[in-house]
Amino acid sequence: MSKTFSFPIYTTISDTPTPYCEEIDPEVFLYPFFNQGVSAKRKAFTDRKTSTLGESLLPREEGLLPIRGFIFHTAHCGSTLLGRMIGSSPQVRMISEPEAINGLLLSYLMHQITEAQALNQLKQIIEAYAISGDGKKSIIFKLTSWNVFLIQLFQKLYPSSPWIYIDRETEELVKILTKEDGGFIDWWHHPVDILRKHFVESSICEDQESYLRHMIEGHRKNALAAKNSNALLINYPDFLTAFPEILAHFQLTFSSEEMANALDFQRFESKQFDPILFEPIV
Template sequence: MGESQSPLEEELLPLRGFIFHTAHCGSTLLGRMLGSSSQVRMISEPEAINGLLLSYLMHEIPESQALNQLKQIIESYRISGDGKESIIFKLTSWNVFLIQLFQKLYPSSPWIYIDRETEELVKILTREDGGFIDWWHHPVDILRKHFVESSICVDQESYLRHMIEGHRKNALAAKNSNALLINYPDFLTAFPEILAHFQLSFSTEEIKNALRFQRFESKHFEPFLFKASL
């Protein structure tokens, strides 16, 4: 049997870009706003990418192998067939620590980073669980060591602060002409700028429908009215 061949670029949906972000910054809301258009296939925090990146870190997979597998995953999501015209990936927040892999594969692709004030986030995350928050509670330091120095994290609060600052540091280090760095909640009024950055053209009705999502809690499937987190 012959080897399966990768799809040709012209057979794939155009990649409009990537959304990198910190925690509790409105990235889920932005993803829903962009994905509300019939034009856009929005891929949100795919576990296939998370699993690969964790394996890359924890099992020291060669970078060339990780890049090849990451490209295969992204191309599998880009296969056309549902009437969508383009695709955007919203990645899990800690993926920004490995942003260099995405830039090596797609050096000309637009990307954004959504940030939020550090102390606001620390206050919120100390009341939350899930994701990298739970890494603090792991009895064996197999994950945290890849993101923060264990010696400077003396308690959960300091760990969260260094993780938040690490997100920002990696985004700033990767900043190039394809980047758009925005803050929560300022990005809520910057939707036209975000559309232009991703080279998307929404109709007046599509923009109206997208903006409706700002009224609701983005992490619920049902329309719970939005309340700002403090």
């Protein structure tokens, strides 16, 4: 069994949000989504070690991997593919849409915890993922799409860190999302307006399409409002040809072998861990 580390797995959604950690194999980061990897790797453990994230578990700052940046994005824009391409390098630890961050941000929205508390716990969670010791040299976070509505928290903590935003044409996305479920799409179907009220005015959302349109445009609006000298805004599918530019933006240098391995991910379904060939919908 390979060496295990204590990483944040989830955060309770409450007025006293608590991040929980588990001892787990760092191979979880090779999966399309971090918590998907957690579920898969748990099968190998009969006695999991779970603990709350507190001062005693926080790594010393000198033992942290350098944070190369953050990936913000809209829905269905290829961000998972990009994350897997970057994370395919043995030098990069890619944290993809961790529920520990989502739970904290939902607590901030729904239970009105203070910004100071949110910032403190967000920093603790991010640094808990950055513990070194498995040969990685840097870390990048690919966040859940709606996290861009709270991008100011990340910028306050890491004002000089590079970040990118991947966008996609609104009407094209609306057509795709009306056939999908999960994520902020489920918020529309919820019988109580618990979450969507934090992102759109209910009065202007007469139906699902108008809701999706406003959510997509809201993602874009927040990214544009946050744009600074550390930002790289790019559209789907342009990021595929701009991959070297993205690496440079994150101050990463791939060898020719690493680059070939990364580009090879374009052949497969990005949201499937097993290599299933990608078949575009005609």
